[in-house]
Structures are given as C-alpha cells and as structure tokens.
Amino acid sequence: MEKANSFTKEQLVACGHGNLLGPNRPRLPVDNMLMIDRIITINQDGGVYGKGEIVAELDITPDLWFFDCHFITDPVMPGCLGLDAMWQLVGFFLGWEGAEGKGRALGVGDVKFTGQVLPDAKKVTYKLNIKRKIHRKLVMGIADATMEVDGRQIYSATDLKVGVFSDTSTF
Amino acid sequence: MEKANSFTKEQLVACGHGNLLGPNRPRLPVDNMLMIDRIITINQDGGVYGKGEIVAELDITPDLWFFDCHFITDPVMPGCLGLDAMWQLVGFFLGWEGAEGKGRALGVGDVKFTGQVLPDAKKVTYKLNIKRKIHRKLVMGIADATMEVDGRQIYSATDLKVGVFSDTSTF
Numbered sequence: 001m002e003k004a005n006s007f008t009k010e011q012l013v014a015c016g017h018g019n020l021l022g023p024n025r026p027r028l029p030v031d032n033m034l035m036i037d038r039i040i041t042i043n044q045d046g047g048v049y050g051k052g053e054i055v056a057e058l059d060i061t062p063d064l065w066f067f068d069c070h071f072i073t074d075p076v077m078p079g080c081l082g083l084d085a086m087w088q089l090v091g092f093f094l095g096w097e098g099a100e101g102k103g104r105a106l107g108v109g110d111v112k113f114t115g116q117v118l119p120d121a122k123k124v125t126y127k128l129n130i131k132r133k134i135h136r137k138l139v140m141g142i143a144d145a146t147m148e149v150d151g152r153q154i155y156s157a158t159d160l161k162v163g164v165f166s167d168t169s170t171f
Numbered sequence: 172m173e174k175a176n177s178f179t180k181e182q183l184v185a186c187g188h189g190n191l192l193g194p195n196r197p198r199l200p201v202d203n204m205l206m207i208d209r210i211i212t213i214n215q216d217g218g219v220y221g222k223g224e225i226v227a228e229l230d231i232t233p234d235l236w237f238f239d240c241h242f243i244t245d246p247v248m249p250g251c252l253g254l255d256a257m258w259q260l261v262g263f264f265l266g267w268e269g270a271e272g273k274g275r276a277l278g279v280g281d282v283k284f285t286g287q288v289l290p291d292a293k294k295v296t297y298k299l300n301i302k303r304k305i306h307r308k309l310v311m312g313i314a315d316a317t318m319e320v321d322g323r324q325i326y327s328a329t330d331l332k333v334g335v336f337s338d339t340s341t342f
C-alpha cells in the first residue's frame with residue numbers, strides 16, 4: 001500500500017490514540033501538547049538532503065491555551081512548543097516510515113528564535129528537511145527545520161534528533 | 172535592599188502576575204507553563220563562570236497535566252518543557268537583577284536528552300551557570316544548564332539565551 005503524503009488533524013489525533021499508524025508505532029501527543037493541525041507534505045526523497053521533507057501547519061487563534069498563561073498581559077507562543085512540533089514531526093516521520101516503539105526526543109543542535117507568534121497571527125508553518133535516518137536496532141532521525149509565521153521565518157533548528165525505542169526502561 | 176536568594180512557588184506565581192519583581196519587570200509564565208516550584212539558590216557571583224548560578228526544583232506527581240496528553244499509554248515529561256524551565260530561569264535571573272521589559276527566549280546552543288522523567292519520579296532539579304550578561308540597551312543573559320531527575324542528570328543545554336525587551340514590536 002502506498003503511504004499517504006498528507007494528514008488531517010483528525011488523522012494526527014488518531015495517531016495519538018494509536019489508531020493511525022498502528023498499535024506498536026510511536027504516538028503523537030494529543031490535546032494541549034499536539035502542536036500540528038495538518039501535514040501538507042511528507043515524503044521520503046524530497047528536501048534539501050534528498051532524504052525526505054515535511055511541511056506542516058498550526059492554525060493560530062487567540063484562544064489557544066498557551067496565550068493565557070504565557071504571559072499574563074503579554075501573550076506570546078512559547079518557543080519550546082514550536083520546537084516540540086519539530087520533534088513531533090521527526091518522530092511522526094519515523095513512525096510513518098514503519099518504525100515500531102516509543103518516540104523520544106534526544107536533542108537539538110542549534111535553535112534560534114528571531115521573531116514571535118502573537119495571538120493575532122493566522123498560521124504557523126513548519127518545514128523540515130530529513131538529514132539522516134537509521135532504521136536498524138536503533139531507529140533514529142535527524143532533521144533541520146524552520147518555522148514561519150504568516151510566511152515570515154522566525155525559528156530555526158538544526159540537528160533535531162528523535163529516536164524510536166521498543167524498550168525505554170534503560171533510559 | 173538585599174536581593175532575596177531563594178523563592179517559593181507562591182512568589183514565582185506572584186512574579187507571573189507582576190507582583191514580585193515589580194510591574195515593569197519580566198513575568199514568569201503561570202499555570203500550565205510554569206515549570207518551577209521553587210528557587211533554592213540564586214546569586215550573582217557563583218557558578219562555574221563566577222557570574223551567577225541558579226538551582227531550582229519542580230516536584231513531579233503523576234497528575235501533572237502533561238502526562239495525560241504526552242503520550243496516551245506512554246506518559247513522559249516533554250523535553251521541551253524542561254528546556255523551557257531553563258529559559259524561564261535565565262529570564263527570571265535578568266528580572267531579579269533589575270531588567271525591565273518583556274522576557275523572550277532567543278535560542279539555545281546544544282541540547283541533549285539522555286534520560287526521561289516518568290510519572291513515578293519525585294523531583295526535577297535545574298542547575299544553571301550564568302555565562303554572560305549584558306545590561307545595556309539590549310539586556311541579555313546566556314547560561315549553560317543541566318536538569319536532574321531524582322539526582323541523576325538527564326538533560327543538558329548550552330548557551331541558553333534570553334533577552335528582556337522594552338519594545339517587542341520589531342520582532
């Protein structure tokens with residue numbers, strides 16, 4: 001069966017419940033921690049390294065939960081949540097390719113936040129380029145990514161690293 | 172007046188409401204985004220660089236909100252939230268030193284997650300070493316940090332960068 005190359009919010013939520021990729025595949029977070037509303041493109045051979053790319057979006061509305069608590073009188077999207085979206089997408093990529101186990105972010109090389117997401121923004125776009133993938137006993141993906149708000153690049157991250165582990169008890 | 176060298180949860184929440192450091196100082200996030208229960212030590216001349224250090228804690232209980240949604244059947248603390256705690260502490264340090272304006276995370280150099288925080292853990296400890304501080308028109312702090320769970324180091328981050336801005340409209 002051909003792999004799908006785009007996913008709706010409903011499908012991403014199903015992934016979090018173990019009902020999209022399959023019961024032994026990594027799950028996306030759900031509810032407050034899911035930072036993606038749709039995957040526009042996901043493939044295994046595109047991107048600047050020819051090893052795969054992902055383009056995904058988050059719709060911004062003033063009632064998103066984090067604007068209320070971050071910060072009072074000064075609402076701005078936490079940079080860490082945009083960064084987590086990038087890790088979520090690397091993990092999703094590995095599960096979509098077939099990896100079985102639990103997804104764990106392992107690190108990131110260099111992160112820059114040069115602009116902010118305010119409540120009146122409309123859309124955040126994540127663009128990832130897969131740099132390296134290992135599908136052996138250890139399953140790991142490494143990617144570079146950017147995040148745009150309404151077409152303007154504001155975050156960048158290099159060497160986002162996610163592993164998929166059948167046994168996390170040794171962590 | 173001498174600056175306090177430790178802070179309770181109640182005081183950190185007051186900071187988020189603008190009632191601890193003062194009305195024009197940076198605010199901590201509150202509620203779901205506040206990732207610190209107490210600051211054990213904060214000073215301006217300690218740490219490995221002699222420019223200041225911070226030690227702070229988060230109590231872990233199985234009912235913390237993020238265990239429910241990250242992930243279903245596989246609860247683990249999101250690495251991004253431990254990282255945010257580090258940025259929160261760099262920002263708090265600048266406000267505690269007297270900076271006025273809004274706190275913004277600007278980036279981080281290198282992040283490694285080598286272990287996980289499960290719901291049966293008891294305590295997370297953040298240890299920051301201030302590396303550089305600029306208190307001019309631009310107010311910025313740079314720090315290295317580690318995070319421990321029950322005494323075992325599991326996260327590390329270098330060059331955590333936070334600025335305090337009186338005007339963020341140019342971002």
Ligand SMILES: CCCCCCC[C@@H](O)CC(=O)SCCNC(C)=O
Nearest residue numbers: 078079116197198199262263274276
């Ligand atoms: C008194 C304490 C000050 C708080 C310091 C920052 C805490 C973080 O949660 C910051 C962001 O994520 S700010 C949003 C990301 N950066 C930009 C430029 O939008």
Ligand SMILES: CCCCCCC[C@@H](O)CC(=O)SCCNC(C)=O
Nearest residue numbers: 026027028091092103105249250287
């Ligand atoms: C199908 C999608 C798979 C999801 C991939 C990871 C998403 C992140 O939210 C991971 C963490 O923060 S895991 C916790 C931090 N790392 C460790 C080792 O505890």
